[in-house]
Amino acid sequence: MKAGFINEAMGGYDISAQYLDYDKDTNTLSGEVSSLPPFELKNTLSVLSPKTGAVKTFRHYDTDMDSTQEDTYGWRYRSDDGIELLIIND
Numbered sequence: 001m002k003a004g005f006i007n008e009a010m011g012g013y014d015i016s017a018q019y020l021d022y023d024k025d026t027n028t029l030s031g032e033v034s035s036l037p038p039f040e041l042k043n044t045l046s047v048l049s050p051k052t053g054a055v056k057t058f059r060h061y062d063t064d065m066d067s068t069q070e071d072t073y074g075w076r077y078r079s080d081d082g083i084e085l086l087i088i089n090d
């Protein structure tokens with residue numbers, strides 16, 4: 001298990017924001033699967049802010065697919081306060 005990752009079942013979080021990029025213009029956190037510690041894609045993800053210690057919950061709302069619906073480009077999540085989370089399938 002990589003540093004900064006605590007399994008949700010252990011009462012922690014799924015992803016630390018230290019592994020994510022933030023785009024202020026789009027209010028979106030994003031990260032490529034290959035750059036993230038192992039975690040399970042599920043309907044809700046918890047993201048820890050290492051700066052504040054706060055954990056924010058994001059809910060899955062869309063999956064980006066190619067035109068044939070065979071390849072997944074990414075998974076989109078949104079928090080209750082409108083912050084987007086994009087997990088990119090690279």
